Amino acid sequence: MLARLKEDISCVFARDPAAQSAFEVVTTYPGFHAVLIHRCSHWLWLRGFRWAGRYVSFLGRWLTGIEIHPGAQIGRRFFIDHGMGVVIGETAVIGDDCTLYHGVTLGGTSWNKGKRHPTLGNGVVIGAGAKVLGPIEIGDGARVGSNSVVVKSVPVGVTVVGIPAHIVDAKAKQEKARRDAMAQKIGFDAYGATSDMPDPIANAINLMLDHIHQLDKQIADMQQVLHDAGIDCHRQTIPALDDCEIKDKQ
Numbered sequence: 001m002l003a004r005l006k007e008d009i010s011c012v013f014a015r016d017p018a019a020q021s022a023f024e025v026v027t028t029y030p031g032f033h034a035v036l037i038h039r040c041s042h043w044l045w046l047r048g049f050r051w052a053g054r055y056v057s058f059l060g061r062w063l064t065g066i067e068i069h070p071g072a073q074i075g076r077r078f079f080i081d082h083g084m085g086v087v088i089g090e091t092a093v094i095g096d097d098c099t100l101y102h103g104v105t106l107g108g109t110s111w112n113k114g115k116r117h118p119t120l121g122n123g124v125v126i127g128a129g130a131k132v133l134g135p136i137e138i139g140d141g142a143r144v145g146s147n148s149v150v151v152k153s154v155p156v157g158v159t160v161v162g163i164p165a166h167i168v169d170a171k172a173k174q175e176k177a178r179r180d181a182m183a184q185k186i187g188f189d190a191y192g193a194t195s196d197m198p199d200p201i202a203n204a205i206n207l208m209l210d211h212i213h214q215l216d217k218q219i220a221d222m223q224q225v226l227h228d229a230g231i232d233c234h235r236q237t238i239p240a241l242d243d244c245e246i247k248d249k250q
Helices: 002-015 022-028 030-046 050-064 170-185 200-228 243-249
Strands: 079-081 099-101 105-107 131-133 159-161
Touching: 002 022, 002 030, 002 079, 030 050, 030 079
Parallel strands: 079 099, 105 131
Antiparallel strands: none
16 A cells, blocks of 8 residues: 555656655645545445445545546556546546546446446546547557547557547648648748648648649659750759658658
8 A cells, every 4th residue: 555655656756847745745736635535435336335435536526626436447656637627437447657637537428337438548648628438448658639529449659639539640740841841931821721720721721832842843853854855944943842851840
């Protein structure tokens, strides 16, 4: 028991640079208090003292602003940062070394008995305000962006964002970097003109940047053919948009 307590204190220092001392963590961190109270309520729940477990859980909610059902299964070194508004349902399962921020909900999407809440693997981080709903699985090391709504299982080690949440695609990042480089080249500020925006103007700008990029490539190819044929086309130096430049911007 003492070893688990030391683990819980140590994980706070590992994930919150604002922590100053063990005394501060023990006396002022509601996430730490919520985990301790849940261990008590869960112990009662497993031994058939259901009302007592719920009452202890209720007291924990009143004291910390964090609601953890006594039936939820929580692994080691679990850290809730800030904590206010966190809700963890009865059949939720949380692995080791997970981190939740304030406003997170691990909720259900059904009124039926049985498994209806999420299962989190080891090392999962869920950002502030995110909602993870239903009997889905969040793979080891996955990240859920703030205010995202996750209703489908998430693979191991990926990052998901949005409503509904979708995987952040590395190719999409590269495409955005290429567009930003093209926009800078032509003197246009493309701030906010992302590929997933519903704004038709932003979509048109992205298509225009893609079109300019293709025209640049075609003109460069034509100039090279003319040069090889011995025709001087008075080529002017144009800033290149190659893969190296894109990688530098990532």
